[in-house]
Amino acid sequence: MDTPDRNQISATLSKFEDSPVFNYINSLSPIKPVKSVPISQTFNSLSFSSPPSVFTSPHVSCLKESRFLRRHIPVATSKPKVSSEDVNKVHTSEETLADSTRAHHNPSKLQENTGKGISVGDASVELSSEHIKFSVEQPQALNYNNCGSPGYDPPLCGDEDNTLLELPGEAAPGAGYVQEKCKTDSVEGEVHLQEICQMEPKSEGSDCYWDSLIPDGLDMLIFNSPGEAEALKGLMHKPSDSSKRLSDFMSLLPLSTIHNGRKMHIVDSVASGSEHEIGDHCSEPTITATNTDQTQDNLANVALVTSNSNENANDQLVSVTHRAIRRRCLDFEMVNVQRKNTDDNSNPGSSASESDERNVANDKQLLPAKRNGNFQRGILPGIGLHLNALAALKEYKGIQIESLSSGRQLSLPSSTSLQISTSLQISTFQEHQHLALVPVSSERELDPSDNGLLPAEDCSQPSVYMTGEDFNMNSPRKKKQVQRKVETPGETEGCKRCNCKKSKCLKLYCECFAAGVYCIEPCSCQDCFNKPVHEDTVLQTRKQIESRNPLAFAPKVIRNSDSVPEIGDDPNKTPASARHKRGCNCKKSSCLKKYCECYQGGVGCSISCRCEGCKNAFGRKDGSAPVGIETEPEETEASGKGVAQKALQKTEIQSTEDHPDSATVSTPLRLSRPLLPLPFSSKGKPPRSFVTTISGSALFATSQKLGKPNSLWSQSKHFQTVPDDEMSDILLGDTSPITCIKTSSPNGKRISSPNCDLGSSPSRRGGRKLILQSIPSFPSLTPHP
């Protein structure tokens, strides 16, 4: 790490800051003065600016958050401070962080403020998280830019922040905490950049991360403010010393830790979902394959540590992991920095922008390999939504859209994410949620091959990776079957793809719209307005629909606290089991086909149903047992559902694993959901499990507090978050009873459903759709009036 001398010095300095001696010292060292006072202030100002945007824009997709969360988690570990000497720089960063986080982490700040060296432990953790955030945020910002929808930008930051905050770790960031972080994000981001710059030189491997991260960061900087970019440049240049130190430090670190760090990164990337880009890059086969396992373990360790937030041992572990992670970040940065440096050397003036561009190009290149290339930035930029987060992510097709997709993607993290997912979940849980949303897709995208559950992947990927189509490509029937199975269950919102021709995707006919997600590439819709670009229109339309039917976007299937509406349960009676909110009106399908929303949702028909000849395998209207398995159709259906459920479970599991967030998903998501909490959810589906309990409610609370919500997309965030919840639900359902999940997710709003809607919809589990629906409910909650 750093030399003790430095630490001591820093400590002493902190002690004497107020003292004349301190002042004198400051005067002696030019660096110091700048950092402590000016920087922090600047950051603060920045931070302030940023926060509003975040909160303001609903869009911020959960996805983004999820992304952040994912990344953050991994990143969090690094110890920038250690390097120190940079004490000044670090200190400044810390200060800024401290300032930002003071509300939350007064102690840490105090430590930091008082003694840099001392503070390092806690501060390091926070910083790491912050760093992560920073990296993440930048990407998001880029995404926004890409998206081109100005409105999104602000939200993104906020979302990101939120997500970041949670992820980092602190295990239980309250909504308020998240908000604060959000505010501080901008500042932190700067600080992180500095740190990163310092770190960069060291970085070796993880080019992918680097590229992805750096470019994003650059973009962020650029977008945010030219001045910042310049500042970054300066930082980048400066780092050499710090970087050396870091490198030294890194060398000191155990190899295992380093690996962990790498892994962590990978995970993060995966987890981040939203940031698919990075994740993808990172997830590249070589790295991911080897590292994933370790990363998982590491993540778990980290998460646990963070969750516990216990000082010593935890701190150490965290610090180690963070360091490793950070290192990864640094490495990325390093690469970028090096590139930049070279560039800068050649072209001092434009170096930053150029470097950014280059980085971007690199990123794209990297991305392209797995992804289509476009997606991340160009396309996905997304944003966020959530779904993009799941939302956030998803952001649609073009850039914005993609972002949405990303959100979804988030919900569906690639296989790698899946692997990691469990660990991520833990971490995400801290976060949120997330990615939500949602994030499902992302993971899948990343690893198309991952699960059989592809459908989810399809959904998620649509934007970037394998679209559902691609997936189908393998074999039409299989695809269809798979899709059906997967989708059936719920298909999932994240994955949803519509084929609207006349509704412009602004009516409930559109599954995407109904799910509260933006349409993405995979969609075959025509004249689609359900895109980030038309956010206003979407929101307005949504409001109209909600005005007509407040529950229009609420999950159609409501579950009671009890777990999934199992076939065995009495459909009618069971309050416990899930029920369709409105009930179906089937006349010819006997409630044995997906035409039936109850069946599609995996729930039995209830009294509220007006169906004729109900044979719903999940539960007949008349109360006859869910025969499901019994009857042929039922069998088929049941099998189908069972399969679907299984698939869902798998997907869920995956998603959960994937998620952070994500919305999600996810989704995207993630996601998405997807945001603070949402974001987590989105990102880490993994978090979902937690999210459900934690993030879910927390997210809502946060979101509500934030006042978010307007847009679907904000919803998208919700999606992500929701997805997370769902994910969690699913997870719970899988492992444990869904009930828990339900309870968590629902916030009361959804409750609307006749049955107890405790949870979002079970069906959702089966399908992402459900999740989405649930998500929508959130929006509804946030009254748009």
Added chain:
DNA sequence: GAGTTTGAAACT
């Protein structure tokens, strides 16, 4: 992939 069926959503 095109066409049909189905039931929800939207409209009156």
Added chain:
DNA sequence: CAGTTTCAAACTC
């Protein structure tokens, strides 16, 4: 609230 129309998913071939 009921009836009709519109719509897009689900399904079939």
